[in-house]
Amino acid sequence: xxxxxxxxxxxLPTIEMNILQYINHLLDIGLKSNDEIPxxxxxxxxxxxxxxxxxxxxxxxxxxxxxGIVQVSLLYNDDERILDFFFENCFLNxxxxxxxxxxxxxxxxxxxxxxxxVIDDADIQNAYKTSLLANxxxxxxxxxxxxxxxxxxxxxLTKTAEQRYKELLQNRPDIVSLISINxxxxxxxxHPESLSRIRKSIGA
Amino acid sequence: xxxxxxxxxxxLPTIEMNILQYINHLLDIGLKSNDEIPxxxxxxxxxxxxxxxxxxxxxxxxxxxxxGIVQVSLLYNDDERILDFFFENCFLNxxxxxxxxxxxxxxxxxxxxxxxxVIDDADIQNAYKTSLLANxxxxxxxxxxxxxxxxxxxxxLTKTAEQRYKELLQNRPDIVSLISINxxxxxxxxHPESLSRIRKSIGA
Numbered sequence: 435x436x437x438x439x440x441x442x443x444x445x446l447p448t449i450e451m452n453i454l455q456y457i458n459h460l461l462d463i464g465l466k467s468n469d470e471i472p473x474x475x476x477x478x479x480x481x482x483x484x485x486x487x488x489x490x491x492x493x494x495x496x497x498x499x500x501x502g503i504v505q506v507s508l509l510y511n512d513d514e515r516i517l518d519f520f521f522e523n524c525f526l527n528x529x530x531x532x533x534x535x536x537x538x539x540x541x542x543x544x545x546x547x548x549x550x551x552v553i554d555d556a557d558i559q560n561a562y563k564t565s566l567l568a569n570x571x572x573x574x575x576x577x578x579x580x581x582x583x584x585x586x587x588x589x590x591l592t593k594t595a596e597q598r599y600k601e602l603l604q605n606r607p608d609i610v611s612l613i614s615i616n617x618x619x620x621x622x623x624x625h626p627e628s629l630s631r632i633r634k635s636i637g638a
Numbered sequence: 639x640x641x642x643x644x645x646x647x648x649x650l651p652t653i654e655m656n657i658l659q660y661i662n663h664l665l666d667i668g669l670k671s672n673d674e675i676p677x678x679x680x681x682x683x684x685x686x687x688x689x690x691x692x693x694x695x696x697x698x699x700x701x702x703x704x705x706g707i708v709q710v711s712l713l714y715n716d717d718e719r720i721l722d723f724f725f726e727n728c729f730l731n732x733x734x735x736x737x738x739x740x741x742x743x744x745x746x747x748x749x750x751x752x753x754x755x756v757i758d759d760a761d762i763q764n765a766y767k768t769s770l771l772a773n774x775x776x777x778x779x780x781x782x783x784x785x786x787x788x789x790x791x792x793x794x795l796t797k798t799a800e801q802r803y804k805e806l807l808q809n810r811p812d813i814v815s816l817i818s819i820n821x822x823x824x825x826x827x828x829h830p831e832s833l834s835r836i837r838k839s840i841g842a
Contacts, residue, residue, distance in 0.1 A: 569770060592719075
């Protein structure tokens with residue numbers, strides 16, 4: 435409901451793209467139907483709280499997130515750190531596991547009801563052998579993931595939790611308004627009480 | 639000289655690949671000459687201590703590192719953090735700057751004399767429009783960079799400096815033997831004195 439309200443208030447982009455529109459946008463081309471996409475796409479709906487890819491699973495799918503929110507987390511020393519939140523209109527999976535065929539050290543979980551387009555690894559690998567379009571798409575999506583990860587790493591190295599929270603407020607109001615304080619603290623790598631103090635000190 | 643000695647002692651891979659051999663290896667193909675590579679390649683030699691890409695420059699090249707060592711560093715609050723060291727047989731540049739056309743927040747500097755193959759952005763972008771091979775190569779190189787960056791980020795989040803140093807000793811003896819203690823401390827994000835203590839405590 436909050437999601438719908440925010441959308442009506444134009445705090446979130448109102449366009450939910452499908453995978454065809456997203457590929458046309460990213461590659462600046464004009465495919466007319468999913469039949470022109472060089473791999474098979476199946477649809478999947480996931481309920482809130484359900485795991486998409488679990489720790490130690492080997493990732494064999496690529497997902498396009500049509501609607502909803504997905505959390506990516508990392509487990510270590512019995513502690514969980516949230517690495518990122520993904521919103522509609524992006525590709526996601528446990529990408530390192532997908533690429534290396536090693537057990538995933540991250541977990542993908544649906545925070546809301548989630549609509550996904552699903553592509554099989556085997557189909558993608560086949561398309562990569564001969565399809566210019568598949569390789570352009572794979573390259574562009576990986577470039578975006580690289581930029582995203584590199585920014586995250588640099589922020590970790592150079593910014594305090596307070597600075598990172600302020601930037602989150604500014605750049606990703608979607609996260610701050612839709613995700614619980616506990617989860618934001620896990621994302622910032624601090625205790626919820628520390629986040630409360632930061633929020634008070636900056637009047638948020 | 640140390641470099642040559644280590645090579646003779648087989649502590650380092652003895653094969654220096656050129657870009658053609660590297661592409662053939664990565665894509666599992668059999669190109670016979672550089673003329674079959676879908677972009678123009680020029681050679682460049684850089685002396686030790688020379689900057690390849692500086693802070694705030696906009697990256698317009700891709701480099702293949704044929705021999706030598708390149709350091710990638712990040713500047714913040716008048717402090718410098720070393721992000722990575724690159725050794726022979728890999729592609730490198732300030733990739734986020736190259737992809738986004740924004741000023742680079744990293745610096746690439748030659749720690750030794752360095753031999754590079756150089757490719758121009760314009761040539762790559764042209765090849766990306768029509769060449770299956772160029773897109774396969776771009777995708778595979780970006781996938782490797784992604785895996786590398788993601789591992790680095792997870793190590794930062796989950797491991798102490800001592801753990802990271804031990805793993806460096808085990809997995810990257812090339813770094814530990816060829817790079818100064820001061821630089822390794824900057825890479826681990828600790829003071830050189832702390833690194834000395836760690837080294838003593840583990841008998842290194």
